Amino acid sequence: MNPILETISEKMADKIVIANHDVDSEPNFATSNAIRSIPTLFLYKDGSHVDTLVGGTDQSNIEAFINKHL
Numbered sequence: 001m002n003p004i005l006e007t008i009s010e011k012m013a014d015k016i017v018i019a020n021h022d023v024d025s026e027p028n029f030a031t032s033n034a035i036r037s038i039p040t041l042f043l044y045k046d047g048s049h050v051d052t053l054v055g056g057t058d059q060s061n062i063e064a065f066i067n068k069h070l
Contacts, residue, residue, distance in 0.1 A: 008066070
């Protein structure tokens with residue numbers, strides 16, 4: 001998933017910021033954010049959580065997930 005997110009981050013750099021968190025190194029993060037499956041993508045707009053995408057998918061689906069909130 002990381003190579004896909006890196007590509008999207010470069011492609012959409014003027015519109016979005018992508019951050020990555022390793023839940024293996026901080027399992028409390030997963031618990032406190034109710035993450036039950038990996039990967040889980042949280043989408044924030046203006047500081048508010050607006051959507052979640054759970055499970056692996058391809059680049060076009062991730063871009064569509066992001067674009068519906070731009």
